[in-house]
Amino acid sequence: MEIWKRYGEKEVSHSMAHYLQTVALLKAEKGHARVGDIAEHLGVSKSGVTSMLRSLEKRGLVRHERYGCVELTEEGSGFASRTESSRRVLSMFLTEILGVSEDVATEDACMIEHLVSPEVSVELLRLTTFMRSKHPAAANFREAYRNSPRSCKEHEPGACDLCGATCLRDSLITPIGRALQRA
Missing domain, CATH: 1.10.10.10 (Winged helix-like DNA-binding domain superfamily/Winged helix DNA-binding domain)
Structure with a gap:
């Protein structure tokens, strides 16, 4: 199926x-x-x-x-406690690791919390725990990520090797994409 x-x-x-x-x-x-x-x-x-x-x-x-x-x-x-824990981990990952605003993270975590598999939940917890740690590799990654460009590498229109035919970033910063974000 x-x-x-x-x-x-x-x-x-x-x-x-x-x-x-x-x-x-x-x-x-x-x-x-x-x-x-x-x-x-x-x-x-x-x-x-x-x-x-x-x-x-x-x-x-x-x-x-x-x-x-x-x-x-x-x-x-x-189920209630697993879902709540999943929401907390997702929200923490989105705010502390990805730097998403708390409002957006809360809303997105709420939408995702009960949809991810136990395997993904455990690995996301593991990644979030590591990324929040004082481990030098985690600190280096956080710094490098904060300073990285917020786009895919340069590419011809319609030829993003990461997103496919339509670059996700390009589609979200167009007038239609901005309208969708406000809706």
């Missing part, structure tokens, strides 16, 4: 991940998570929360009795 077709087969959707993280957060902050609390935190309707909880319950990620508190199962709790 092609990779793009498997995208929808992830164990939970982006929305589901946010619901699980919200339940975990509310439990930590208030000691409980109720439908109304979840709805308020996420800015959604109570009926929307109830519908999502049914889906999460079918997957064995939460337990919820009508008008009662929502409880994460062991699997749901594990």
